[in-house]
Structures are given as C-alpha cells and as structure tokens.
Amino acid sequence: MTPKVSSSKIHSRIVGTGAYLPERIMTNADLEKIVETTDAWITERTGIRERRIAADDEFTSDMGAKAAQQALTMAGVTADEVDLIIVSTFTPDTIFPSTACRIQHAIGAKKAGAFDLQAACSGFLYSLVVADQFLISGLYRNILVIGSEKISSVLNWNDRNTCVLFGDGAGAVLLQATEQGRGLIVSDLRSDGGETEMLTIPASGCRMPVTQQILDQKSNCLFMAGKEVFKKAVTAMGGSMGHCLKSSGIDSQEIKWVVPHQANLRIIDALVQRLDLPREQVYVNLDRFGNMSAACIPVALHELNVSGKLERGDLILMTAFGGGLTWASAILEW
Numbered sequence: 001m002t003p004k005v006s007s008s009k010i011h012s013r014i015v016g017t018g019a020y021l022p023e024r025i026m027t028n029a030d031l032e033k034i035v036e037t038t039d040a041w042i043t044e045r046t047g048i049r050e051r052r053i054a055a056d057d058e059f060t061s062d063m064g065a066k067a068a069q070q071a072l073t074m075a076g077v078t079a080d081e082v083d084l085i086i087v088s089t090f091t092p093d094t095i096f097p098s099t100a101c102r103i104q105h106a107i108g109a110k111k112a113g114a115f116d117l118q119a120a121c122s123g124f125l126y127s128l129v130v131a132d133q134f135l136i137s138g139l140y141r142n143i144l145v146i147g148s149e150k151i152s153s154v155l156n157w158n159d160r161n162t163c164v165l166f167g168d169g170a171g172a173v174l175l176q177a178t179e180q181g182r183g184l185i186v187s188d189l190r191s192d193g194g195e196t197e198m199l200t201i202p203a204s205g206c207r208m209p210v211t212q213q214i215l216d217q218k219s220n221c222l223f224m225a226g227k228e229v230f231k232k233a234v235t236a237m238g239g240s241m242g243h244c245l246k247s248s249g250i251d252s253q254e255i256k257w258v259v260p261h262q263a264n265l266r267i268i269d270a271l272v273q274r275l276d277l278p279r280e281q282v283y284v285n286l287d288r289f290g291n292m293s294a295a296c297i298p299v300a301l302h303e304l305n306v307s308g309k310l311e312r313g314d315l316i317l318m319t320a321f322g323g324g325l326t327w328a329s330a331i332l333e334w
C-alpha cells in the first residue's frame with residue numbers, strides 16, 4: 001500500500017506538547033559498574049551518554065499523566081474537553097486495564113474514551129495517524145496522544161546487548177481539529193509480522209505465561225537481535241520516509257525538522273546520508289535519554305516546541321521503527 005495523502009478540509013493540529021523525564025540519571029559510567037561495558041563502546045556504537053530511570057513507585061501511567069497534563073495546560077484545554085486518549089506503550093502498568101484508562105482518571109478527563117495502542121517503538125506515529133482520522137472525520141475535537149514507557153522494568157540488567165540502550169520517559173501532544181493549515185499531510189504505516197522474534201519480550205503473554213523457569217531465564221525481559229534490527233531499521237525507515245516525500249510531492253529541502261526514532265546515532269546518520277537530509281535539521285536527543293520507544297518522538301517534539309524552534313507552517317518529517325516489526329513515517333505541518 002502506498003502512503004496516504006490527506007485530502008480532508010478539516011485537519012488535525014498539535015496545539016500543546018508535554019514531556020516527563022524521571023529525575024534519576026543513569027550514565028554510561030554507572031552502567032560500567034553493572035555489566036561488562038565501557039562508556040567508549042556505548043558512545044561510539046550508539047551515541048547514548050545517559051538515560052533516565054523511573055523510580056520504583058513511578059509507573060508508565062504516572063509519567064504519561066504528567067506529560068499529558070502539561071500538553072493540556074499549554075493548549076489551554078481543560079481535561080473535560082478531551083474526547084479521546086490514546087496511549088502508546090509496550091510497558092503498560094498492567095496487561096489490562098489499559099494505561100490510557102489510568103491516565104484518564106489521573107488527569108480527570110471525565111468525558112474521554114481511552115485505549116492503548118501497541119506498535120512498540122512506532123506506536124506514537126501509529127497513534128497520531130489514528131487520532132488524525134477521528135479528527136478529520138469530524139467525530140472528535142480534542143485528542144491526547146501519549147507515548148510513555150518504563151523500559152527499565154523489562155530489561156535484563158545482565159544483558160549488555162540491550163540494557164545500555166533504553167531509557168524511561170513520556171511525551172504527549174494534544175491534537176485538535178482545525179480548518180487552518182495542512183495538518184498531517186501524509187503518513188505511511190507498515191509492518192512485518194514475519195520477524196516477531198527479532199525484537200520481543202518472549203514471555204508474559206498467553207504464548208509463554210510466567211513461571212519460575214521463565215523468570216530464571218529472563219524470558220520475560222526484552223530481547224533484541226541488534227545487528228539484524230539495525231539493518232532492517234535503516235532500510236525500512238529510509239524507504240518509508242522516501243515514499244512520504246515522493247507521494248506528497250514535498251522536497252526534502254522543504255522539511256524544517258526531521259524527527260527520527262532515537263535508537264542509535266549511526267542509524268540516524270545512515271538515514272541522513274540515504275535521503276540527503278540536512279543534518280543540522282535532524283533532531284537528536286538520544287545522547288541524553290537513550291531509546292524511550294514510543295516516547296522518543298513526542299519528547300523530541302516537546303523539546304523543539306518549548307525551545308522556540310518551531311513556527312506555524314513548518315514541515316516536520318517523522319519516522320520510527322520497532323518491534324512487530326512495525327515502522328512508520330509521516331509529514332505534518334506545524
């Protein structure tokens with residue numbers, strides 16, 4: 001399927017952003033004390049220098065609610081005016097009920113529907129596209145789209161291949177229906193369920209319920225075949241961004257900011273080369289936060305927004321890749 005170019009008169013627009021990063025900073029030097037690794041290896045191979053780790057009593061819904069509240073305040077929209085809450089996470093507080101329902105209660109969005117959307121690291125873009133459909137159809141006016149993750153809770157802290165890569169955090173946007181601007185101009189959602197084993201938490205679903213043996217083997221923790229994922233990520237995100245640019249007729253030089261998934265600086269550099277993107281307009285914060293999965297893109301959008309680097313009319317190209325496999329790209333007018 002080719003990317004979808006919007007032809008609707010009503011558009012969605014981000015009118016508020018928020019982010020929450022836990023207080024505790026874990027540096028590469030801290031990790032040297034936990035697993036056999038070095039600051040030099042992590043920095044050179046990934047670009048990551050530090051990441052945030054949520055407190056024991058701080059959960060995905062707590063972080064998501066804080067980010068969401070900030071987005072509402074910025075937008076000047078009350079919790080009562082929120083029609084829908086979509087939370088993207090692969091580290092929900094509980095398998096059910098959804099983390100979205102917990103956030104709905106925490107922020108007091110009494111009239112909102114709420115559900116979680118599972119597309120791993122691509123989840124925020126998937127959620128944004130779903131929310132956009134509710135808005136352009138005229139069904140809803142205000143939708144909170146949240147990416148929140150407590151990945152530290154599913155890491156195998158003995159596995160240096162994965163535990164150095166991820167961080168905790170949350171980002172949120174308030175998406176509103178408007179007739180101004182061009183909104184979400186084009187989007188491309190993709191998947192390949194033939195590669196589920198490449199990036200997964202094997203146990204704790206119905207396929208492999210938790211037993212003592214599972215816990216001993218750490219099969220309830222995140223597993224990633226890093227090298228394979230790396231190659232797939234570059235090809236998939238590169239292709240998807242290319243499709244979005246081509247089908248919308250937008251030249252890469254017209255893009256004000258590229259906001260890619262923050263997994264590895266070498267992946268981002270490969271994408272810059274492949275698509276001839278202006279490097280200084282590619283937003284990077286993985287050095288400070290590591291890979292926060294679905295929270296990466298909304299946190300980046302919030303940072304760009306509050307630092308005054310965005311103006312109405314700017315074109316933003318976003319792309320993500322993660323477990324599923326899933327990948328997605330979209331271009332929106334700010």
Ligand code: UT7
Binds near residue numbers: 046121160230233291
């Ligand atoms: O968010 C979802 C998408 N995720 C991604 O896109 C992540 C994609 N993958 C990657 O970013 C990279 O593949 C990694 C950062 C995970 C790994 O980098 P790599 O350059 O592909 O390293 P590698 O897996 O080929 O490992 C090279 C060596 C190995 O040692 P030997 O076998 O050559 O002796 C590893 O054991 O580096 C070793 N190694 C480490 N050494 C020090 C792996 N992890 C570490 C570590 N510290 N933390």
